[in-house]
Amino acid sequence: MYKLILVDDEEEVRRGVLKKIEWNKYGFEIVGEAENGREALDIAEKVTPDVVVTDIKMPFMDGIRLAEELKERFPTTKTIILTGFDEFEYAHKAIKLNVVEYVLKPISSKEFIEVLIKTKERLDNDIEQKKNMEILREHYTKSLPILKEKFLSSLVGGRLKKDEIEEKSKNYNIDLHGDNFVVSIVNIDYGSQIMDYEEKDLAAFSVLNIINEVVDNYNLGIVFIDNGKIVLITVCKNLERNAAIGVTIRALEEIHYSIKKYLKLAITIGVGTFFSHITAIGSSYQNALAALDYRMVMGENKIIWIEDVEPQGKNRVVFDEVKERDLTSSLKLGNEDNLCVTIDNLFKEIIEARASLKDYQIYLMEIVTTILKVAQNFRVNTEEILGHNYNIFTELYKFNNLKEVREWIKNIALKIMKSIAQGRKDSCKLIVEGAKEYIAEHFSDSNVSINKLCAHLHISPAYFSSIFKKETKMTFVNYLTQVRMDAAKVILKTTNLKSFEVAEKVGYSEPNYFSYCFKKYFGISPSEFRNSN
Template sequence: MVWQDRDKGESGVQFPYRYRVMLVDDEEEVREGVREKVEWNRCGFELVAEASNGQEAWETAKTVAPDVVITDIRMPFMSGLELCHNLRTMFPDICLVILTGYDDFDYAKRAIQENVTEYILKPVNFGEFTALMGRIREKLDQHLAKQYDLKRLREQYEMSLPAMREQLLARLLDSSVQEEWAREKAREMRLTIIGEKWTIALIRYNGGDGASRERELLPHMVRQRAEKELPRYCPVICFLYQDYVAVLATIEQQQDMLQLINGMRQICLSAQRFLQLELAVGIGSTCTALSQLRRSAMEARNALDYQTMVGEEPVVYIGDIEPQTTEASALEGYSFRELLAAMRLEDNDQIEETVRNFLSVLRAKKMPVSQYRLSVMELATELLRVIKTYELEDTDDLSQQLVELTLLKNLNSPWVFESRLIQLCQQISRSIAQKRNNATQLVAEEAKTYIQKHYSNPALSLESVCTHLHLSVSHFSTLFKQETGCGFVNYLTQVRLTQAAWLLDNTDSAVGEIAQQVGYSEPAYFSYVFKKRYGVSPMKYRYMKEKGEDGEG
């Protein structure tokens, strides 16, 4: 709900929101009287829509989302009580006011059942009506006040989140926890931990000439430097932990670990130069579960204990002291995922950068040609899987190009191979984008076909079409409007009325029969909608066509 200024009421209090009102009555004189004689702005309301029958009001409400609906009971096409029932279902907090000339106990009882806010009789006393609107405004203001209190609680919670996240991270380093619990808590606190493979680094700071500085600021100074410098090397989360600045770093491949070590060295040099601080850094081994971060933190402490053995080196990685086994194919798989993400987004620059990085990592390992070719074949296999998954139109051509590209003669010309691989990945990316666009068009065409087959069914709705297509309402509505230029309801009405006009012009069927044939169970409502579109009633349209007149209003 958008908060906006509105005029001051008689009390001088400035209300934060002007409530939206829809007026529904089949008598134009009644609507005009209420519209003109009520000082809407002064009461804190805005009259946003009017309707002359329940069906029109129901369709309008879906668009304008009113806060208050003032409606008559007896109206064509849909009664006021039926309208109230539908509105209460869609808008649970809406205020409903029955404005009617019928003083009948059964109507009053039905109104109570539909949770109607007020029930008043015609003729309207506008002094009493203004007082009634004041009572409604007070109820709405009270409801908003409750929501506002919840909003303040949410704001307080959001302010506490950074500290709560640090407490969670500290617990992960201190305690043995269940993986499911750790991930659930991270989601709950919206703690974004990138990737699926991490390490813990602990930065220990020595205060130097502590008498000349405020020692309590040292950890914050070190953390600030780490948060500024390290993201250039790899994704990190920095936080205070015991007597350390802790860093949770994403390490998906061996190159990332080298980058982290280099980044830590730069921080140590920077702290020594600008802050006169001597830093030491211990880095634990990588892990693939949040529940394993405790082990990595213990190894980081052990690495710091080894520092005396490595002389001047301020950064110690436990893997250099206590070698760990690595899985080359898993490390290379991360580059595959990066590449596939760039291809799905049709980001040519990112595709080029990712391919170059992937191949540079392979070359840096100086592996035998056979192992190098095996790694390239793994990449080719991933790309073939993408081509097959998307069922691209040029599948055979793309697959053949991949096979030819992995031949040994191409691998012997690394720069030519790199250029051709980039071009091929970009070609696959374009094919994916085209496939996606074609899929959108196919969905829209299938929806149109379904509408053409079922428009005569009065129960045809947006929901039934989405059920047939196995799509969500929001997603379908977006792509359908994108392809057709209009919403579902407008398109369905257009189809029905176009067919109705053709039947009026080419058959002798009665208007009531035609209404049934094009999906309107109420002939009177069909005539209303038809006249709204063509400017004349169905009977007048047929007469004009028979006389050779245009028939368009």
């Protein structure tokens, strides 16, 4: 169904037209009705109509002015003018405004249906022509001979002198005489679409065909394919710089809109710097490539002009010691929320900054380097986490926007943080196990102490005390006492050793103190315990 808006300041007329026609039967859907041109434009902004049927005489904005605005804003929208006999000559002057039919009022249902059928055929043909890949392939072959293509590639590559450019452009019938020049590069954003090579070639030919149509309409320049990229060289005649910029951007916006409408494809267009001489076209081409690279920062499906994203006096974005310390600390803490906030803050700064692409790339590499340094310091096996032959710096350049990079970095950082936390946990368990073994072997030594134990384990007493209590729910002294008391029980039950001898065997040099500790621990004296069974 094609979307249609009906515009007439008389409600009776609108109601009559709407009721007379079985719109769906003829391939149309009424998506809005308006009393004047201004109201119609507001509706068009929301629904993007395929056809607008409009009266001429209306308050606020008449039908001719509406047709002008529609051509400017919606270049593919067709307009049907409803006009009285005395207005016909006036209406006919609007022939260049995408007006496809002029209908004299009053009109019968039969006549109007004929107009709708013709209009639908035009719309169908437009779409069919743009989708006919075989025709496009033939058109592409005929329009870009090999020699012409090589010349244009050499031109944007900056490999030709002025006299060579003049001679070859004349030989290939390419008009390069102008006052301002700029190169734009169109990239098809396939995203998650899966296409084979032939489908991608045909999609490129389709895009190329639409670009050629728009460029021809604007009499703007030359379009060709260079190393898989669709390149537009804009040649502006008799226009000062600002006017040349305005015309170029309008044409690119029409290209962007038309490709989305007819081919359902997203494209990103990188626009280079404007120069006043054709010999500088190579520099404009390099700047257009640089603009295209900003897809990572700004996202796809946009028109990116290098002078917008790399203005004079641009800001710098620096990954300084404070940021490195914050990221390192977050990785070591093992707190997922804290780490995510830290990374979000790091990316917030570069998203808001208007820095050069080189600064962005260095900034991101320093974030990744910091994460890897922390992983190395904690002996994290990154191959085990990320996979064999995984080159993190190569992967960094595969993403299309900063949001994807942020989530990718966040994912890697969280894995490394969890590995560090797990490693610390495993290390704590090993320390506690080592401490228990040491105590089991040395509890009979009355001089055993936490300091001796920590010297044996090569850790500080304060750190040992915290992890030992966390793992065992007991202090070192309490655990040592428990081991000694359990050993004393066994000795008292299985031997006839006297109390002072038992005390010596379990690490107490003072028998009385041993008896005091035993009674405090079990509630009875050593002798009472021995005689209890």
